[in-house]
Amino acid sequence: MISRFRRSQLLVSSAICAAACALAPQSALAGGFALEHQNAAALANAFSGVEAEQGKIAYSAYNSASIAGIKAAEFDISATGVSLITDYENASGALLGVAPIVGTTKGRGVVPTSVVPNITIAAPLGDRLSIGVILNSRFGLKSEYGPTSVARYQAQHSELSTVEISPIAAFKVTDAISVGGGLRFQFADLDISSTIDAGGIAAASMVPGFLPQTSDLGATFKANDWAIGYTAGAQIELTPQFHAGISWLSKIEHDFDGEAFFELSGSGAGQTLNALAGLFAADRFTTSIATPGSVQFGARFDASDRFALLASGKRTFWSSFDVIQLSFNDSATPPETVTQNWSDSWQASFGGEWKATSETTLRAGVMWDQSPVNAAFSHPRVPDGDRFWISAGLSQAFGERVGVDVGVSYAFFKDAHFALTGAEPENLFRGSFAGDFGFNAIAVSGTLRYKF
Numbered sequence: 001m002i003s004r005f006r007r008s009q010l011l012v013s014s015a016i017c018a019a020a021c022a023l024a025p026q027s028a029l030a031g032g033f034a035l036e037h038q039n040a041a042a043l044a045n046a047f048s049g050v051e052a053e054q055g056k057i058a059y060s061a062y063n064s065a066s067i068a069g070i071k072a073a074e075f076d077i078s079a080t081g082v083s084l085i086t087d088y089e090n091a092s093g094a095l096l097g098v099a100p101i102v103g104t105t106k107g108r109g110v111v112p113t114s115v116v117p118n119i120t121i122a123a124p125l126g127d128r129l130s131i132g133v134i135l136n137s138r139f140g141l142k143s144e145y146g147p148t149s150v151a152r153y154q155a156q157h158s159e160l161s162t163v164e165i166s167p168i169a170a171f172k173v174t175d176a177i178s179v180g181g182g183l184r185f186q187f188a189d190l191d192i193s194s195t196i197d198a199g200g201i202a203a204a205s206m207v208p209g210f211l212p213q214t215s216d217l218g219a220t221f222k223a224n225d226w227a228i229g230y231t232a233g234a235q236i237e238l239t240p241q242f243h244a245g246i247s248w249l250s251k252i253e254h255d256f257d258g259e260a261f262f263e264l265s266g267s268g269a270g271q272t273l274n275a276l277a278g279l280f281a282a283d284r285f286t287t288s289i290a291t292p293g294s295v296q297f298g299a300r301f302d303a304s305d306r307f308a309l310l311a312s313g314k315r316t317f318w319s320s321f322d323v324i325q326l327s328f329n330d331s332a333t334p335p336e337t338v339t340q341n342w343s344d345s346w347q348a349s350f351g352g353e354w355k356a357t358s359e360t361t362l363r364a365g366v367m368w369d370q371s372p373v374n375a376a377f378s379h380p381r382v383p384d385g386d387r388f389w390i391s392a393g394l395s396q397a398f399g400e401r402v403g404v405d406v407g408v409s410y411a412f413f414k415d416a417h418f419a420l421t422g423a424e425p426e427n428l429f430r431g432s433f434a435g436d437f438g439f440n441a442i443a444v445s446g447t448l449r450y451k452f
Contacts (some may be wrong), residue, residue, distance in 0.1 A: 031345050031384065032292070032318050032372045033141035033160065037080035037116040038062065040445035044393025044407030046365030048351035049310025051245035051298035054178065054235055057122040058405070058447055060134060060168060062296065063233035063247040064180030067130040068170035073123035073452040078405075080445035084111040086383070091150040091435035095200050095212040097422055101431055102213060103150040110143050110383065111439070127172075134166040138186075138249075139291045143381060147195070152216075153430045154420065155381040157193040162186055162291065166231065181232040186291065188254045189224040196262075198269035201279075201429050207272055215269035221285055223258020229293075241302040251293035251320050260285040260328060278332035286327045290320045296347075306355040310365065314347040318372030339426075341377055345370040351391070359397040363407070366390055371414075378418050383437035385414035393445075405447040413439045 037043055038061035042050045050062040058076040059066040089106040122132030142159045145151045168182030196219055200212035233247030262280040264270045273279040298312035321342040351365025367389040373382055393407035415438045422432035 031316065031347070031369050031387075032321070032342065033139050034292075034316065035116050035138055035140050037078075037082065037443055037445055038118045038136055038138075039076075039078050040080070040393060040405035040407040040447040041363060041395050042407070043080065043409055043443060043445045044363035044365070044391055044395075044405070045310055045351035045353065046349045046367040046389050046391040046409065047347075048312045048349040048365045048367070049298045049300045049308075050312060051233070051247050051296055052235060052243040052300040052310075053245075054237070054243060057120050057132060058118075058449060060120055060122065060132060060180075061118060061136055061138075062298075063235065063245050064168040064182050064231050065170050065178045065233040065235045065245065065247070066180070067122040067132045067168065068128075068172045068178035068180060068235070070122060070124050070130050074121070074449065075452070076118075076120045076447060076449045078118040078445060078447040080116040080443055081113065082116065082441065082443045083113045084439055084441040086110045086437070086439040088151070088380070088383070088435050088437045091433070093150055093153070093431045093433040094422060095153070095197055095429070095431040096204060097432075099200070099212040099431075101150045101153065101433075103148045103152060104146060105150055105435075107146060107149060110145060110437075112142055112144065114140065114142065116140070122168075129169065129171050131167070131169045134164070134168065134182075136164055136166075137162050138164055139188075143383075145380065151380045151433060151435065152195045153197055154379065154433045156195055157191070158381050159189075159191040160289070161189045161191075168231070176237040178235045179233070181230065184229040184231055184250070184252065185226065186229060186252050186254075187224065187226050188256075188289070188291070190222065190256055190258065190289070192221040194219045194221075196270070197429055197431070198267045198273060198280075202269040202273055204429075205273070205277075207269070207276070210269045210272075215267045217267035217270035217280065218263040219280075220261045220263075221258060223256035223285070223287075225254040225256050227252045227254050229291075242299065244297070244299045246295070246297040249294045251290050251317065253288060253290045255286070255288050257284065257286045259283065278330060280333075282328035282330040282333055284329040287324060289324065292317045292320050308353050310349075310351040310353065312347070312349045315344060316347075316372065317344050318342040319344050321372070339377065340379075340382075341374045342372040343374060345372040349389075361395040362392075363394060364392045369411075373416075378416055379420065380418055380433065380435065380437070383416045383418075383439065385416045385439075387411045387413045387441075401451045403449040405445075405449070407443075407445045409443045409445075411441045411443075413441070415439075
């Protein structure tokens with residue numbers, strides 16, 4: 001019997017690391033788990049042309065060269081509220097290929113409302129050099145499935161929060177060319193919970209008295225980590241009417257070493273497996289997760305004194321989110337590998353702004369945003385899909401020192417379908433899962449700008 005337990009150890013870790021190895025959906029509108037919402041005016045234009053905006057510190061999250069040429073110290077603060085209207089239905093699954101998963105087959109509110117902050121401060125040091133600091137969050141995700149959901153063995157609570165502190169500097173090489181760059185000190189906090197079918201694992205190991213779904217085991221994984229990356233960018237004024245920009249964000253690799261907790265007191269099967277084979281004895285885990293790098297480029301064309309056309313493109317290198325390995329600090333549970341196989345993705349946006357008065361500017365834009373999720377590995381923790389945005393907003397100046405921006409976006413998502421087979425080794429004890437996920441989203445953003 002112990003040999004059967006040993007064989008089970010090679011497979012049980014896939015059930016244990018379900019939460020930590022298959023990350024959750026985004027808390028915002030951007031693809032994967034990126035948070036694009038750094039500035040209300042940018043949101044209002046659907047992020048079109050953001051890389052080419054010169055002398056505007058609120059755009060420095062998109063291109064560090066944007067602070068070059070500013071004439072006075074400035075403080076900008078932005079907040080974006082994001083609400084996803086999420087629901088799933090037709091959920092079904094089976095454990096060990098034979099036992100239908102019993103539970104709720106539909107639900108709403110999987111992804112909660114979130115707020116994305118940004119604070120930027122910048123000041124000139126002479127005519128050509130400017131420095132600044134950005135405090136923001138570029139990546140984040142959170143999702144929640146109920147304890148009775150059919151999806152519970154694949155996904156429950158998942159949360160990844162990040163905060164970045166980015167000191168930046170920009171220099172006007174010539175009157176037409178500016179360059180910028182800086183470091184990104186990124187803090188990431190991981191908080192994951194999962195439900196393990198300990199009864200099914202015991203039954204598969206020939207332990208009498210247990211069946212699938214009869215003795216579930218709760219598990220929680222928590223960790224945090226600091227890591228460093230960088231950003232760089234450039235802008236050029238090709239003509240007085242035509243400006244272009246390009247920027248780069250590096251990948252940041254997080255090596256998590258955190259706490260693992262298995263709620264053995266609530267599972268007889270878990271206690272039995274622990275006593276006979278040492279399973280679920282770990283109290284620590286390690287894993288690595290990367291926030292991806294990206295390259296983006298944009299242009300601004302001032303068609304007249306009052307009207308401008310804007311365009312942007314972005315390539316995010318999500319293929320770095322490929323294979324994740326979770327390792328435990330006990331001798332019974334070996335490392336387990338889970339494949340996500342995400343693909344690099346594109347964004348394309350177009351917009352315009354019209355200066356209605358000397359103090360008021362109206363904005364609008366559209367964007368197509370490609371999901372990085374590989375359909376073959378589409379997972380209820382990542383109910384992502386291609387989306388199309390429409391955005392609008394305005395900017396209002398109150399004298400020379402104070403200004404506000406307001407932006408609103410609505411995103412139409414392509415519905416996601418899950419079809420995970422229980423034949424894959426990583427799903428042996430999580431079971432198969434199928435279901436449909438539908439969602440739309442709205443974002444509302446505000447920015448306050450103050451020049452000293």
